[in-house]
Each structure stands twice: as structure tokens, then as C-alpha cells.
Amino acid sequence: MSVPQTNLAWATLLDVHPPERGRRRLHDRLAHALRAAIREGRLVEGAAVPPSRTLAEELGCSRWVVTEAYAQLKAEGYLSARTGSATRVSWTPDTAPPLPRARPAPPRPPIRYDLAPGLPDLRAFPRRRWAEAVRTVTGSAVHYDLGLPDPSGHAVLRTTLAQYLRRSRSADAAAASVAVCAGITDGLARLCRTLRAEGIADVAVEDPGWPRLRDAARSAGLRVHPVPVDHDGLRVDDLAQIPARAVVVGAAHQFPTGTVLSPARRARLVRWARDVDGFLIEDDYDAEFRYDRPPIAVMQGMDPSRVFLLGSVSKTLSPALGLGWLVAPAAMSSALRAANPVAAAPPVLDQLALAAFIDRGWYDAHLRAARRRFRARRDLLVRTLGAQVPEGRVAGTAAGLHILLHLPDGTDTRAAVRAGAASGLRLADLDDYRVKRSAGNALVLGYGNISDTEISAAVTLLREALRPPR
Structure with a gap:
């Protein structure tokens, strides 16, 4: 856009440059320049802009260019005009001083070694086969x-899930009783909304336990009652002291204590559900990983009419997939749908990919390899702890992706977690999973998301973190 040399006031203010090949049209560039001048405070609210004829002559363009630019900015609220009056700026940027910023926290060192629980071996995710499953179902999915x-x-x-759960977990499952969800927490939230709609207002949870499960129950409007866990699992007799008619339990491998619900308590828990006309919610989060014997069958098979079963691939494949399932008693299927009218299943192509991944035997092969890898890694971690932290005592069934490290009385585990983080080691305090802090001294050590070669260095940092400050 050429600019006359006789008067450069508006041309300089708007900084409108000659057009470049392929760039926006003249009136768009003029509107952009005017908009920027208003936003930056160079044109203040109430200031008059030149008549369209005057500005067109000054900028050396047609009057139509100016009127189109003005019309656009009027529509956006930057300009306003009245009949018989000049067109004026009708907007001003906020000139209030910015809110004071909080002092930034000092930067934390990057985490080099991860001994916190919660993740599988993300390095071993079966990328090639998962990508092949996705490609296959994308090409073969029918239009509907x-x-x-x-x-x-x-x-x-x-x-596919019903068949897999019957075969691998001895569940009593049919396709009609299975619902696909985004993971165990999502599934539990759906179940708790269902229980609330059925008149059940109280639910028992294991203490210690995974905090997100307690949060999911509360978010559904249920009152949460913690029940202690001992070496035989959930203390079923304590349920008589609370008004709950539902309980969330990790029967095959409790988190974080690593205990297995004893056969006697399994039977008593099922009888309790019948006696109170209630339900059991079985959290089967990592039961596929058992290293001293075949995985324990799910409790759901003992009474499918009283037990909801929750599972996912978060610990076996990756939490990034967001794929889980819940198996509901047949009589509760319609209530489950009615209580969750806006619930959405994960993306269909991801669901079909998981079905193909299981049907082709790839899931079973992945689990077999993962069991061998995790068993060897757990043994290595236990040996290394015995050598470098001899005062510690390892507890928990040979299963899952974590162990419990009990430490001598007086050990400040919370300080150890902070010291570990300062040196690049992620740790977890057992008390972080309790409803109320106790006098116990234990760390929950995960070995899923750490390589074998990193364990020695990680335990060395753990030993240093446990030393009392001088």
C-alpha cells in the first residue's frame, strides 16, 4: 500500500506496510493495524478516527478499503459511530496494574530414579503390536x-473381555454384564453413583488404600468409612461397627500393604454382603502379576449377584490408554446405566484395538514376559535393599509392582521422601495412603517404572535419604 508523502501522521501511527505476495487483503491489513493501535493504547477510547475519504486519501487506497475496515471493527466492538458524528474508538485495554505474582518455588531437581508405586514398565509398552492392532481395526471397522x-x-x-476374565481370572462374566470405562477410578465413580441411586449412602474402604478411590466415592455423594487392613487383608469384623452396605476391597493384592485377603475372610465378606443386603466392589488392579504361584481367582466368582469387579490395563499396559472395565451383577445392569446417563465409553477404535490385541494372543504374551521381568526386578530390589538398607524389612506378597519397606522405630519417613526428592529420587510414604497418620514407619517402593540397571543407584540414594540430618 503506497503512502502519500504530504502527511504521514496516520500512516506512521498505523504502520501499514506495502502488501506482500500472498498476504491478506488491503482492508484486512488496515483493520489489523487499527485493531493493534487500539489494543496497544495508541488510540484511546473516545478518540475520533479520520473520515473514510480522508484516511483513504492519506493512505493512497480506495475509500472502500477504509469503510470495510471500519465496518469490521464496529462489528467487533472496537469502533462505534452515530449518524452525523465521527467514528470513535469505543474500547480501551485494561490498564489496571497486574496482580502480584506469587514468588516462584525454587526449582526441584529432575527425578532420575522412580521408586514410587503406580506405574508399569513404560519402556516395555508393546508399541509395534499395539500400532498394528490400531491399524488393523482402523482399516476393518465398518461404517456404523x-x-x-x-x-x-x-x-x-x-x-472379548468377558471371555478373557472367565479364562484368566475365573470370573462369572458375560458380555451383557461388562461395561467398558476409562479405568478403575472411573468405574468406581459410576458404581458409587449407582449405589447412591439405590439408597446406599455409606461405603467402606481399606485403610491404608489408594486415595483416589476414596475421592471417587465421596464425589458420588457417599460417606466413606475407613476399615483397617492387617496381615490377612481387610478386617471384616470391623464392618459391623459402621453403617456401610458396600465395601471396596483389593482381594487378590491389596494396595499398598501387599496382603492377600485370606480364604476365611473372603467367605465371611461374601456372607456379610448377603446379611446386610449389600455389595462388594472388587478392585482387581494388578492381580495378573503373581510370582510365587498362579494369580488368585477373583472373589466375584463366589457370588456374582453381590460383587462388582473392576479392572483395567493401567498396570499391565499403560494408564495413557484409559481403558478399563467393570463387571456388574445382572440385576444391577439397568440401574448402572440409569445412574450414569452421561457416562461415555473410551474411543471406539481404542476399544477395538484392545479387543484385537487380546484376541490375537498378544496380551497374554505381553503378560508372560512382564511377569518374568517384574519377578526378576523384584528379586533384585529385595537383594539390593538387604545389602544396602539392612535395617529395613520387606513385606508384601510376591506380586504386583510394589513392596513395603518397614523401617526402625523413629525413622522419619516423611523427611526421607523430601531428601530423596532433593537428590532426584521419587519415594512414597505409607502414611500418605492412610486416612489418619499412624506411628508406623514404612515406605511403599514401586519397581514398575525403573530399569534393572538403575536399581543399585536408586537404593544408594535411598540409603542416603534415610540418614538423619547432621
Whole structure:
């Protein structure tokens, strides 16, 4: 856009440059320049802009260019005009002083070694086979697979999961009783909303336990009652002291204590559910990983009419997939849908990919390899702890992806967690999973997301973190 040399006031203010090939049109560039001048405070509220004819002559363009630019800015609220009056700026930027910023926290050193629980071996995610499953189902999905998804999950995955759970976990599952969800926490939130709609207002949870499960129950409007866990699992007799008619339990491998619910307590817990006309919610989060014997069968098979079963691939494949399932008693299936009218299943293509991954035997192969790897890694961690932290006592069943390290009385585990973080080691205090802090001294050490070669260095940092400050 050429600019006359006789008067450069508005041209300089707007800083409108000659056009470049392929760039925006003249009136768009003029509107952009005016908008920027207003936003930056160079044109203040109430200031008059030149008549369209005057500005067109000054900028050496047609009057139409100016009127189009003015019209655009009027529509956006930057300019206003009245009949018989000049066009004026009608907006001003906020000139109030910015809110004071909080002093930034000192930077933390990057985490080099991760001994906190919660993650599988993300390095071993079966990328090639998962990508092949995704490519296969993307190419073979029929057109109606790409429509609105069934909130309960795709029929193909529900059928595949029912078969898998019957075969591998001895569950009493049918496709109609399986619902696909985004993970165990999502599944529990759905179940708790269902229980609330059925008139159950109180739920018992294990203490210590995974905090997000307690949060999910509370978010559904239930009152949460912690029940202690001992070496035989949940203390079933304590349920008589609270008004709960539902309980969340990790029967095969409790988190974080690593205990297994004893056979006697399994039977008593099922009888309790019948006596109070209530339900058991079985958290089967990592039961596929048992190293001293085959995995314990789910409790759901003992009474499918009283037990909800929750599972996911978060500990076996990756939490990033966001794929889980819940198996509901047949009589509760319609209530589950009614209590969760806006629940959404994970993306259909991801569901179909998981079904293909299981049907082709890749999931079983992945689990077999993962069991060998985690068993060897657990043994290595226990040996290394015995050598470098001999005052510690390892507890927990040979299963899952974590162990419990009990430490001598007086050990400040919270200070050890802070010291570990300062040196690049992530740790977890057992008390972080309790409803109320206790006098116990233990760390929950995960070995899923650390390589074998890193264990010695990580335990060395752990030993240093446990030393009292001088």
C-alpha cells in the first residue's frame, strides 16, 4: 500500500506496510493495524478516527478499503459511530496494574530414579503390536462402528473381555454384564453413583488404600468409612461397627500393604454382603502379576449377584490408554446405566484395538514376559535393599509392582521422601495412603517404572535419604 508523502501522521501511527505476495487483503491489513493501535493504547477510547475519504486519501487506497475496515471493527466492538458524528474508538485495554505474582518455588531437581508405586514398565509398552492392532481395526471397522458409541462399550470388546476374565481370572462374566470405562477410578465413580441411586449412602474402604478411590466415592455423594487392613487383608469384623452396605476391597493384592485377603475372610465378606443386603466392589488392579504361584481367582466368582469387579490395563499396559472395565451383577445392569446417563465409553477404535490385541494372543504374551521381568526386578530390589538398607524389612506378597519397606522405630519417613526428592529420587510414604497418620514407619517402593540397571543407584540414594540430618 503506497503512502502519500504530504502527511504521514496516520500512516506512521498505523504502520501499514506495502502488501506482500500472498498476504491478506488491503482492508484486512488496515483493520489489523487499527485493531493493534487500539489494543496497544495508541488510540484511546473516545478518540475520533479520520473520515473514510480522508484516511483513504492519506493512505493512497480506495475509500472502500477504509469503510470495510471500519465496518469490521464496529462489528467487533472496537469502533462505534452515530449518524452525523465521527467514528470513535469505543474500547480501551485494561490498564489496571497486574496482580502480584506469587514468588516462584525454587526449582526441584529432575527425578532420575522412580521408586514410587503406580506405574508399569513404560519402556516395555508393546508399541509395534499395539500400532498394528490400531491399524488393523482402523482399516476393518465398518461404517456404523464410527457412529455414536454405546455408553457401555463396544460389543466386540465387551465379548472379548468377558471371555478373557472367565479364562484368566475365573470370573462369572458375560458380555451383557461388562461395561467398558476409562479405568478403575472411573468405574468406581459410576458404581458409587449407582449405589447412591439405590439408597446406599455409606461405603467402606481399606485403610491404608489408594486415595483416589476414596475421592471417587465421596464425589458420588457417599460417606466413606475407613476399615483397617492387617496381615490377612481387610478386617471384616470391623464392618459391623459402621453403617456401610458396600465395601471396596483389593482381594487378590491389596494396595499398598501387599496382603492377600485370606480364604476365611473372603467367605465371611461374601456372607456379610448377603446379611446386610449389600455389595462388594472388587478392585482387581494388578492381580495378573503373581510370582510365587498362579494369580488368585477373583472373589466375584463366589457370588456374582453381590460383587462388582473392576479392572483395567493401567498396570499391565499403560494408564495413557484409559481403558478399563467393570463387571456388574445382572440385576444391577439397568440401574448402572440409569445412574450414569452421561457416562461415555473410551474411543471406539481404542476399544477395538484392545479387543484385537487380546484376541490375537498378544496380551497374554505381553503378560508372560512382564511377569518374568517384574519377578526378576523384584528379586533384585529385595537383594539390593538387604545389602544396602539392612535395617529395613520387606513385606508384601510376591506380586504386583510394589513392596513395603518397614523401617526402625523413629525413622522419619516423611523427611526421607523430601531428601530423596532433593537428590532426584521419587519415594512414597505409607502414611500418605492412610486416612489418619499412624506411628508406623514404612515406605511403599514401586519397581514398575525403573530399569534393572538403575536399581543399585536408586537404593544408594535411598540409603542416603534415610540418614538423619547432621
